[in-house]
Amino acid sequence: MKRFLLASLLIAASAALALNAESVEGIQGLYRYKLANGLEVYAYRDDAVPLARVEIVFRAGAISQSPESAGLFRLYERMLLRGSKGRPCSSGAKAALASLGAAEWKGGAGTERSEYWISLPSSKAKEGIAFWAGIFASPSLDETCLEAEKEAVTEEIRAQASDPDSIYEAGFSKRLFSKYPWRRDPEGSEKAVGGATLASLKAAVEPWLVPNNAALFVGGNVDPEEVRAAAEAAFGSWAAGPDPWAKGLPPNPRLGVPRPTWLIVPDSSMPEGEGRIEVRYRGPDIASDPASSYAADVWSSLVAPPDGRFKSALGANVPKLAVESIVANYVSQRDGGWISLSSFFDVDSAAPAVERARAFKERVRGYEITAMKSDKSYFSELDYAQARERLLDDRATVSDTAEGMVGNLAFWWATASIEYYAGYPAAIGKIGAKEVSAFLDTYVMRNLEVVALRMNPIDIEREKRNFASSGFQTVDASNAFWWQK
DSSP states (O other): OHHHHHHHHHHHHHHHHHHHOEEOTTSTTEEEEEOTTSOEEEEEEOTTSSEEEEEEEESOSGGGOOTTTTTHHHHHHHHHHHOBTTBTTSOHHHHHHHHTTOSEEEEEEOSSOEEEEEEEEGGGHHHHHHHHHHHHTSOOOOGGGHHHHHHHHHHHHHHHHTOHHHHHHHHHHHHHTTTSGGGGOSSOOHHHHHTOOHHHHHHHHTTTSSGGGEEEEEEESOOHHHHHHHHHHHHTTSOOOOOTTTTOOOOOOSSOOSSOEEEEEEOTTSOTTEEEEEEEEEOOOTTTOHHHHHHHHHHHHHTOOTTSHHHHHHHHHSTTBOGGGOEEEEEOOSSOOEEEEEEEEEOBTTBOHHHHHHHHHHIIIIIIIHHHHHOTTSSOHHHHHHHHHHHHHHHHHHTSSHHHHHHHHHHHHHHSOHHHHHTHHHHHHTOOHHHHHHHHIIIIITSOOEEEEEEOHHHHHHTHHHHHHTTOEEOOTTTOSTTOO
Protein backbone atom coordinates (compact mmCIF):
# COMPACT_ATOMS: atom_id res chain seq x y z
CA MET A 1 0.00 0.00 0.00
CA LYS A 2 2.84 2.40 0.88
CA ARG A 3 4.55 1.63 -2.41
CA PHE A 4 1.25 2.22 -4.23
CA LEU A 5 0.72 5.58 -2.48
CA LEU A 6 4.29 6.63 -3.18
CA ALA A 7 3.91 5.73 -6.85
CA SER A 8 0.64 7.68 -7.01
CA LEU A 9 2.27 10.73 -5.46
CA LEU A 10 5.15 10.56 -7.93
CA ILE A 11 2.73 10.31 -10.83
CA ALA A 12 0.76 13.27 -9.51
CA ALA A 13 3.94 15.30 -9.02
CA SER A 14 5.07 14.48 -12.55
CA ALA A 15 1.69 15.52 -13.90
CA ALA A 16 1.89 18.81 -12.00
CA LEU A 17 5.34 19.48 -13.42
CA ALA A 18 4.14 18.59 -16.90
CA LEU A 19 1.45 21.26 -16.62
CA ASN A 20 4.23 23.82 -16.34
CA ALA A 21 5.70 22.75 -19.67
CA GLU A 22 4.45 23.87 -23.05
CA SER A 23 5.84 22.31 -26.19
CA VAL A 24 6.17 24.94 -28.89
CA GLU A 25 4.09 24.00 -31.90
CA GLY A 26 6.14 23.80 -35.06
CA ILE A 27 9.50 23.29 -33.32
CA GLN A 28 10.08 19.69 -32.36
CA GLY A 29 11.97 19.21 -29.11
CA LEU A 30 11.41 22.75 -27.81
CA TYR A 31 9.67 23.29 -24.47
CA ARG A 32 8.71 26.60 -22.90
CA TYR A 33 8.22 27.59 -19.27
CA LYS A 34 7.61 30.91 -17.57
CA LEU A 35 8.74 31.68 -14.05
CA ALA A 36 6.68 33.77 -11.67
CA ASN A 37 9.05 36.73 -12.16
CA GLY A 38 8.36 36.73 -15.92
CA LEU A 39 11.57 35.03 -17.09
CA GLU A 40 10.86 32.84 -20.10
CA VAL A 41 12.74 29.54 -20.12
CA TYR A 42 13.22 27.49 -23.29
CA ALA A 43 14.68 23.99 -23.29
CA TYR A 44 15.63 22.43 -26.60
CA ARG A 45 16.45 18.74 -26.48
CA ASP A 46 19.01 17.38 -28.95
CA ASP A 47 20.90 14.29 -27.85
CA ALA A 48 23.34 14.27 -30.79
CA VAL A 49 26.36 15.32 -28.72
CA PRO A 50 26.99 15.55 -24.95
CA LEU A 51 27.14 19.34 -25.01
CA ALA A 52 24.81 22.16 -24.06
CA ARG A 53 24.51 25.83 -24.91
CA VAL A 54 23.18 28.05 -22.13
CA GLU A 55 22.16 31.52 -23.28
CA ILE A 56 20.39 34.46 -21.69
CA VAL A 57 19.08 37.23 -23.92
CA PHE A 58 17.41 40.59 -23.25
CA ARG A 59 15.33 42.79 -25.53
CA ALA A 60 17.74 45.63 -24.99
CA GLY A 61 20.87 47.13 -26.47
CA ALA A 62 21.45 50.04 -28.81
CA ILE A 63 17.70 50.13 -29.47
CA SER A 64 17.10 51.16 -25.85
CA GLN A 65 19.79 53.86 -25.78
CA SER A 66 19.49 57.62 -25.86
CA PRO A 67 22.22 59.97 -27.12
CA GLU A 68 23.21 60.47 -23.49
CA SER A 69 23.48 56.74 -22.75
CA ALA A 70 24.86 55.47 -26.07
CA GLY A 71 27.57 52.93 -25.28
CA LEU A 72 26.57 52.31 -21.67
CA PHE A 73 25.20 48.84 -22.40
CA ARG A 74 28.66 47.88 -23.68
CA LEU A 75 30.28 49.45 -20.63
CA TYR A 76 27.90 47.63 -18.27
CA GLU A 77 28.63 44.35 -20.04
CA ARG A 78 32.37 44.78 -19.50
CA MET A 79 31.84 45.65 -15.84
CA LEU A 80 29.77 42.51 -15.30
CA LEU A 81 32.01 40.06 -17.09
CA ARG A 82 35.31 41.38 -15.78
CA GLY A 83 34.68 41.49 -12.04
CA SER A 84 33.21 39.25 -9.37
CA LYS A 85 32.24 39.76 -5.77
CA GLY A 86 35.35 40.43 -3.75
CA ARG A 87 37.52 40.53 -6.89
CA PRO A 88 36.66 43.72 -8.80
CA CYS A 89 38.42 44.30 -12.11
CA SER A 90 39.64 40.69 -12.11
CA SER A 91 38.88 38.01 -14.64
CA GLY A 92 36.46 36.39 -12.23
CA ALA A 93 33.92 35.44 -14.88
CA LYS A 94 36.55 33.85 -17.10
CA ALA A 95 37.97 31.87 -14.19
CA ALA A 96 34.51 30.61 -13.26
CA LEU A 97 33.82 29.57 -16.85
CA ALA A 98 37.12 27.72 -17.06
CA SER A 99 36.17 25.74 -13.96
CA LEU A 100 32.95 24.66 -15.71
CA GLY A 101 34.85 23.36 -18.71
CA ALA A 102 33.25 25.92 -21.00
CA ALA A 103 34.41 25.31 -24.56
CA GLU A 104 33.19 28.68 -25.84
CA TRP A 105 31.58 31.75 -24.40
CA LYS A 106 30.51 35.10 -25.71
CA GLY A 107 28.58 38.09 -24.46
CA GLY A 108 27.67 41.45 -25.79
CA ALA A 109 25.18 44.21 -26.31
CA GLY A 110 24.08 44.40 -29.92
CA THR A 111 21.74 46.56 -31.92
CA GLU A 112 18.44 45.09 -30.70
CA ARG A 113 19.44 42.52 -28.11
CA SER A 114 21.98 41.80 -25.42
CA GLU A 115 22.94 38.13 -25.37
CA TYR A 116 25.37 36.03 -23.38
CA TRP A 117 26.06 32.35 -23.93
CA ILE A 118 28.37 29.52 -22.99
CA SER A 119 28.94 26.11 -24.54
CA LEU A 120 29.86 23.43 -22.02
CA PRO A 121 29.40 19.71 -21.24
CA SER A 122 25.71 18.91 -20.88
CA SER A 123 26.44 17.44 -17.45
CA LYS A 124 27.33 20.99 -16.38
CA ALA A 125 24.19 22.65 -17.76
CA LYS A 126 22.80 23.22 -14.27
CA GLU A 127 26.00 24.99 -13.23
CA GLY A 128 25.91 27.02 -16.45
CA ILE A 129 22.41 28.22 -15.61
CA ALA A 130 23.56 29.15 -12.11
CA PHE A 131 26.53 31.02 -13.57
CA TRP A 132 24.32 33.40 -15.56
CA ALA A 133 22.00 33.81 -12.57
CA GLY A 134 24.97 34.91 -10.49
CA ILE A 135 25.90 37.47 -13.13
CA PHE A 136 22.48 38.99 -13.79
CA ALA A 137 20.24 38.20 -10.84
CA SER A 138 22.93 39.40 -8.42
CA PRO A 139 25.10 41.83 -10.41
CA SER A 140 28.28 43.09 -8.82
CA LEU A 141 29.62 46.39 -10.13
CA ASP A 142 32.49 48.08 -8.37
CA GLU A 143 33.47 51.74 -8.59
CA THR A 144 37.16 50.87 -8.51
CA CYS A 145 37.20 49.33 -11.99
CA LEU A 146 34.83 51.79 -13.68
CA GLU A 147 37.55 54.10 -15.01
CA ALA A 148 39.56 51.21 -16.43
CA GLU A 149 36.54 49.81 -18.25
CA LYS A 150 35.53 53.26 -19.51
CA GLU A 151 38.95 53.58 -21.08
CA ALA A 152 38.64 50.12 -22.66
CA VAL A 153 35.25 50.97 -24.21
CA THR A 154 36.56 54.34 -25.37
CA GLU A 155 39.40 52.56 -27.16
CA GLU A 156 36.81 50.37 -28.91
CA ILE A 157 34.91 53.47 -30.03
CA ARG A 158 38.11 55.02 -31.40
CA ALA A 159 38.97 51.78 -33.21
CA GLN A 160 35.50 51.72 -34.76
CA ALA A 161 35.89 55.32 -35.89
CA SER A 162 38.92 54.34 -37.98
CA ASP A 163 37.59 51.02 -39.29
CA PRO A 164 36.54 51.18 -42.99
CA ASP A 165 33.57 48.85 -42.55
CA SER A 166 32.29 50.74 -39.51
CA ILE A 167 32.66 54.08 -41.31
CA TYR A 168 30.75 52.73 -44.29
CA GLU A 169 27.90 51.34 -42.20
CA ALA A 170 27.71 54.48 -40.06
CA GLY A 171 27.35 56.58 -43.20
CA PHE A 172 24.24 54.61 -44.19
CA SER A 173 22.75 54.52 -40.69
CA LYS A 174 23.21 58.25 -40.17
CA ARG A 175 20.93 58.82 -43.16
CA LEU A 176 18.47 55.91 -43.26
CA PHE A 177 17.86 56.21 -39.51
CA SER A 178 18.51 59.91 -39.13
CA LYS A 179 15.93 60.47 -36.39
CA TYR A 180 17.42 57.91 -33.98
CA PRO A 181 20.81 56.84 -35.40
CA TRP A 182 22.22 56.01 -31.96
CA ARG A 183 19.83 53.06 -31.85
CA ARG A 184 21.97 51.43 -34.54
CA ASP A 185 25.28 51.98 -32.71
CA PRO A 186 26.04 49.67 -29.75
CA GLU A 187 29.54 51.13 -29.30
CA GLY A 188 28.11 54.59 -28.64
CA SER A 189 29.99 57.84 -28.19
CA GLU A 190 33.10 58.82 -26.25
CA LYS A 191 31.14 61.62 -24.59
CA ALA A 192 28.46 59.31 -23.16
CA VAL A 193 30.93 56.66 -22.01
CA GLY A 194 33.48 59.13 -20.68
CA GLY A 195 30.88 60.92 -18.58
CA ALA A 196 29.37 57.78 -17.06
CA THR A 197 29.26 57.29 -13.30
CA LEU A 198 28.30 54.08 -11.55
CA ALA A 199 24.93 55.64 -10.70
CA SER A 200 24.22 56.83 -14.26
CA LEU A 201 25.35 53.48 -15.67
CA LYS A 202 22.96 51.54 -13.46
CA ALA A 203 20.12 54.01 -14.09
CA ALA A 204 20.46 53.67 -17.88
CA VAL A 205 20.90 49.91 -18.13
CA GLU A 206 19.46 48.02 -15.18
CA PRO A 207 15.78 48.86 -15.86
CA TRP A 208 16.16 46.85 -19.10
CA LEU A 209 18.01 43.87 -17.60
CA VAL A 210 15.08 42.44 -15.66
CA PRO A 211 13.69 38.90 -15.78
CA ASN A 212 10.42 40.01 -17.38
CA ASN A 213 12.45 41.34 -20.32
CA ALA A 214 14.62 38.25 -20.67
CA ALA A 215 14.65 34.67 -21.86
CA LEU A 216 16.90 31.76 -20.92
CA PHE A 217 17.64 29.21 -23.65
CA VAL A 218 19.25 25.86 -22.92
CA GLY A 219 19.82 23.44 -25.77
CA GLY A 220 21.61 20.15 -26.24
CA ASN A 221 21.67 16.83 -24.46
CA VAL A 222 19.48 18.11 -21.63
CA ASP A 223 16.26 17.14 -19.92
CA PRO A 224 13.65 19.92 -20.20
CA GLU A 225 12.29 19.38 -16.69
CA GLU A 226 15.75 19.48 -15.21
CA VAL A 227 16.31 22.74 -17.06
CA ARG A 228 13.11 24.15 -15.61
CA ALA A 229 14.02 23.07 -12.09
CA ALA A 230 17.54 24.50 -12.39
CA ALA A 231 16.19 27.78 -13.78
CA GLU A 232 13.67 28.06 -10.97
CA ALA A 233 16.34 27.39 -8.35
CA ALA A 234 18.82 29.84 -9.86
CA PHE A 235 16.58 32.65 -11.11
CA GLY A 236 13.39 32.28 -9.02
CA SER A 237 14.36 34.91 -6.47
CA TRP A 238 15.30 37.50 -9.11
CA ALA A 239 12.75 40.26 -8.66
CA ALA A 240 10.78 41.47 -11.67
CA GLY A 241 10.87 45.14 -12.55
CA PRO A 242 8.56 47.54 -14.38
CA ASP A 243 8.13 46.56 -18.02
CA PRO A 244 10.72 48.70 -19.87
CA TRP A 245 8.65 48.42 -23.05
CA ALA A 246 5.38 49.54 -21.41
CA LYS A 247 5.56 53.02 -22.91
CA GLY A 248 7.01 51.76 -26.16
CA LEU A 249 9.65 53.51 -28.22
CA PRO A 250 8.84 55.90 -31.05
CA PRO A 251 9.63 53.96 -34.22
CA ASN A 252 12.11 54.99 -36.87
CA PRO A 253 10.21 56.62 -39.77
CA ARG A 254 9.40 54.26 -42.64
CA LEU A 255 10.64 56.81 -45.18
CA GLY A 256 14.39 56.70 -44.76
CA VAL A 257 15.46 59.87 -46.59
CA PRO A 258 13.48 62.86 -47.92
CA ARG A 259 15.34 62.79 -51.24
CA PRO A 260 17.70 60.40 -53.10
CA THR A 261 21.08 60.60 -51.35
CA TRP A 262 24.45 59.92 -52.97
CA LEU A 263 27.59 59.02 -51.02
CA ILE A 264 31.21 58.49 -51.94
CA VAL A 265 33.22 56.54 -49.34
CA PRO A 266 37.03 56.52 -49.70
CA ASP A 267 38.46 53.19 -48.55
CA SER A 268 42.16 52.45 -48.90
CA SER A 269 41.47 48.75 -48.24
CA MET A 270 39.65 48.54 -51.58
CA PRO A 271 41.94 47.39 -54.42
CA GLU A 272 42.76 50.13 -56.87
CA GLY A 273 40.62 49.66 -59.99
CA GLU A 274 37.73 48.00 -58.13
CA GLY A 275 34.67 49.70 -56.67
CA ARG A 276 31.40 48.78 -55.02
CA ILE A 277 27.93 50.22 -55.61
CA GLU A 278 25.19 49.76 -53.03
CA VAL A 279 21.60 51.01 -52.92
CA ARG A 280 19.72 50.83 -49.62
CA TYR A 281 16.09 51.46 -48.71
CA ARG A 282 14.32 51.38 -45.38
CA GLY A 283 12.64 48.01 -45.14
CA PRO A 284 9.84 46.44 -43.11
CA ASP A 285 10.16 46.46 -39.34
CA ILE A 286 8.93 43.24 -37.79
CA ALA A 287 7.44 45.11 -34.83
CA SER A 288 5.10 47.14 -37.04
CA ASP A 289 4.78 45.22 -40.33
CA PRO A 290 5.54 41.51 -39.94
CA ALA A 291 3.50 40.59 -43.03
CA SER A 292 5.80 42.61 -45.30
CA SER A 293 8.87 41.03 -43.71
CA TYR A 294 7.80 37.62 -45.06
CA ALA A 295 7.34 39.10 -48.54
CA ALA A 296 10.74 40.79 -48.28
CA ASP A 297 12.38 37.46 -47.49
CA VAL A 298 10.69 35.72 -50.41
CA TRP A 299 11.67 38.56 -52.75
CA SER A 300 15.32 38.41 -51.66
CA SER A 301 15.31 34.68 -52.41
CA LEU A 302 13.59 35.18 -55.77
CA VAL A 303 16.37 37.49 -57.00
CA ALA A 304 19.18 35.33 -55.60
CA PRO A 305 19.88 32.89 -58.50
CA PRO A 306 23.02 34.00 -60.41
CA ASP A 307 21.42 33.07 -63.75
CA GLY A 308 18.02 34.56 -62.95
CA ARG A 309 16.38 37.37 -64.88
CA PHE A 310 17.22 40.06 -62.31
CA LYS A 311 20.98 39.60 -62.18
CA SER A 312 21.23 38.86 -65.89
CA ALA A 313 19.46 42.13 -66.71
CA LEU A 314 21.70 44.16 -64.43
CA GLY A 315 24.81 42.59 -65.90
CA ALA A 316 23.65 43.25 -69.46
CA ASN A 317 22.64 46.88 -68.91
CA VAL A 318 25.11 48.32 -66.40
CA PRO A 319 28.69 48.40 -67.77
CA LYS A 320 31.59 46.68 -66.03
CA LEU A 321 29.58 45.05 -63.22
CA ALA A 322 30.98 41.89 -61.64
CA VAL A 323 27.72 39.99 -62.15
CA GLU A 324 28.72 37.16 -59.83
CA SER A 325 28.97 39.71 -56.98
CA ILE A 326 25.43 41.11 -57.31
CA VAL A 327 23.57 40.72 -54.01
CA ALA A 328 20.03 41.73 -53.06
CA ASN A 329 18.83 41.08 -49.54
CA TYR A 330 16.60 42.21 -46.70
CA VAL A 331 17.86 42.55 -43.12
CA SER A 332 15.20 41.63 -40.54
CA GLN A 333 15.01 43.93 -37.53
CA ARG A 334 12.52 44.81 -34.84
CA ASP A 335 12.85 48.53 -35.61
CA GLY A 336 15.46 49.14 -38.28
CA GLY A 337 14.93 46.82 -41.24
CA TRP A 338 16.60 47.65 -44.52
CA ILE A 339 16.88 46.45 -48.11
CA SER A 340 20.19 46.33 -49.94
CA LEU A 341 21.17 45.86 -53.59
CA SER A 342 24.87 45.90 -54.40
CA SER A 343 27.60 44.87 -56.81
CA PHE A 344 31.32 45.25 -57.36
CA PHE A 345 32.48 46.87 -60.59
CA ASP A 346 35.65 47.57 -62.54
CA VAL A 347 36.74 51.20 -62.39
CA ASP A 348 37.10 52.52 -65.94
CA SER A 349 37.63 56.13 -67.00
CA ALA A 350 35.55 55.47 -70.11
CA ALA A 351 32.52 54.77 -67.86
CA PRO A 352 32.68 57.20 -64.90
CA ALA A 353 31.67 55.80 -61.52
CA VAL A 354 29.02 58.51 -61.11
CA GLU A 355 27.28 57.34 -64.28
CA ARG A 356 27.68 53.73 -63.22
CA ALA A 357 25.99 54.40 -59.87
CA ARG A 358 23.08 56.22 -61.50
CA ALA A 359 22.69 53.50 -64.12
CA PHE A 360 22.67 50.80 -61.43
CA LYS A 361 20.05 52.60 -59.34
CA GLU A 362 17.85 53.37 -62.33
CA ARG A 363 18.08 49.84 -63.71
CA VAL A 364 17.14 48.36 -60.35
CA ARG A 365 14.27 50.69 -59.56
CA GLY A 366 13.10 52.06 -62.90
CA TYR A 367 13.25 48.82 -64.87
CA GLU A 368 13.57 45.63 -62.86
CA ILE A 369 11.49 46.47 -59.78
CA THR A 370 8.85 48.05 -62.03
CA ALA A 371 8.80 44.92 -64.18
CA MET A 372 8.50 42.67 -61.14
CA LYS A 373 5.33 44.55 -60.24
CA SER A 374 3.76 44.74 -63.71
CA ASP A 375 5.00 41.65 -65.56
CA LYS A 376 3.36 38.50 -64.22
CA SER A 377 5.88 36.36 -66.07
CA TYR A 378 8.90 37.97 -64.37
CA PHE A 379 8.80 35.20 -61.75
CA SER A 380 7.12 31.86 -62.43
CA GLU A 381 5.30 29.66 -59.94
CA LEU A 382 8.37 27.43 -60.00
CA ASP A 383 10.52 30.44 -59.12
CA TYR A 384 8.33 31.07 -56.07
CA ALA A 385 8.44 27.43 -55.01
CA GLN A 386 12.22 27.32 -55.30
CA ALA A 387 12.58 30.64 -53.45
CA ARG A 388 10.57 29.31 -50.50
CA GLU A 389 12.58 26.09 -50.54
CA ARG A 390 15.87 28.02 -50.39
CA LEU A 391 14.64 30.02 -47.40
CA LEU A 392 13.64 26.90 -45.51
CA ASP A 393 16.88 25.13 -46.44
CA ASP A 394 18.88 28.06 -45.08
CA ARG A 395 16.85 28.02 -41.89
CA ALA A 396 17.43 24.27 -41.49
CA THR A 397 21.18 24.69 -42.04
CA VAL A 398 21.47 27.36 -39.35
CA SER A 399 19.46 25.25 -36.90
CA ASP A 400 21.16 21.94 -37.69
CA THR A 401 22.92 21.80 -34.31
CA ALA A 402 21.63 22.54 -30.83
CA GLU A 403 24.03 25.48 -30.62
CA GLY A 404 22.78 26.87 -33.91
CA MET A 405 19.15 26.34 -32.92
CA VAL A 406 19.57 28.11 -29.58
CA GLY A 407 21.33 31.07 -31.23
CA ASN A 408 18.61 31.27 -33.86
CA LEU A 409 15.81 31.08 -31.32
CA ALA A 410 17.41 33.76 -29.16
CA PHE A 411 17.71 36.10 -32.15
CA TRP A 412 14.07 35.67 -33.16
CA TRP A 413 12.79 35.90 -29.59
CA ALA A 414 14.46 39.32 -29.28
CA THR A 415 13.70 40.55 -32.80
CA ALA A 416 10.14 39.26 -33.17
CA SER A 417 8.84 36.31 -31.13
CA ILE A 418 9.15 32.55 -30.94
CA GLU A 419 5.71 32.38 -32.58
CA TYR A 420 7.06 34.36 -35.54
CA TYR A 421 9.88 31.85 -35.94
CA ALA A 422 7.67 28.80 -35.46
CA GLY A 423 5.06 30.07 -37.92
CA TYR A 424 7.59 31.09 -40.55
CA PRO A 425 7.19 28.11 -42.95
CA ALA A 426 3.42 28.53 -43.08
CA ALA A 427 3.70 32.30 -43.47
CA ILE A 428 6.09 32.28 -46.42
CA GLY A 429 3.99 29.53 -48.00
CA LYS A 430 1.27 32.15 -48.42
CA ILE A 431 3.52 34.70 -50.13
CA GLY A 432 2.94 35.07 -53.85
CA ALA A 433 3.11 37.71 -56.57
CA LYS A 434 0.44 39.89 -54.95
CA GLU A 435 2.27 40.12 -51.62
CA VAL A 436 5.68 40.66 -53.20
CA SER A 437 4.27 43.41 -55.42
CA ALA A 438 2.72 45.17 -52.41
CA PHE A 439 6.02 44.97 -50.52
CA LEU A 440 7.96 46.43 -53.47
CA ASP A 441 5.39 49.18 -53.95
CA THR A 442 5.58 50.30 -50.31
CA TYR A 443 9.25 49.91 -49.58
CA VAL A 444 10.92 50.64 -52.93
CA MET A 445 8.61 52.44 -55.36
CA ARG A 446 7.15 54.75 -52.69
CA ASN A 447 10.43 55.07 -50.86
CA LEU A 448 13.71 56.85 -51.54
CA GLU A 449 17.19 55.44 -51.52
CA VAL A 450 20.70 56.05 -50.28
CA VAL A 451 23.31 55.14 -52.91
CA ALA A 452 26.95 54.68 -51.95
CA LEU A 453 30.12 54.20 -53.97
CA ARG A 454 32.99 52.65 -52.04
CA MET A 455 36.33 53.11 -53.82
CA ASN A 456 40.06 53.41 -53.32
CA PRO A 457 41.06 57.07 -52.69
CA ILE A 458 43.34 57.02 -55.75
CA ASP A 459 40.39 56.15 -58.00
CA ILE A 460 38.23 58.78 -56.31
CA GLU A 461 40.87 61.44 -56.87
CA ARG A 462 40.77 60.77 -60.62
CA GLU A 463 37.02 61.43 -60.70
CA LYS A 464 36.68 64.01 -57.93
CA ARG A 465 35.25 66.65 -60.27
CA ASN A 466 32.47 64.29 -61.31
CA PHE A 467 31.57 63.59 -57.68
CA ALA A 468 31.67 67.26 -56.70
CA SER A 469 29.38 68.31 -59.53
CA SER A 470 26.93 65.42 -59.09
CA GLY A 471 25.86 66.00 -55.51
CA PHE A 472 27.86 63.18 -53.90
CA GLN A 473 28.60 63.59 -50.18
CA THR A 474 31.98 62.32 -48.98
CA VAL A 475 31.76 60.00 -45.97
CA ASP A 476 34.94 59.46 -43.98
CA ALA A 477 36.29 59.19 -40.44
CA SER A 478 35.54 62.86 -39.78
CA ASN A 479 31.78 62.82 -40.40
CA ALA A 480 30.43 59.25 -40.70
CA PHE A 481 29.07 58.78 -37.18
CA TRP A 482 25.90 60.22 -35.70
CA TRP A 483 27.84 61.92 -32.89
CA GLN A 484 29.93 63.84 -35.43
CA LYS A 485 28.65 66.97 -37.19
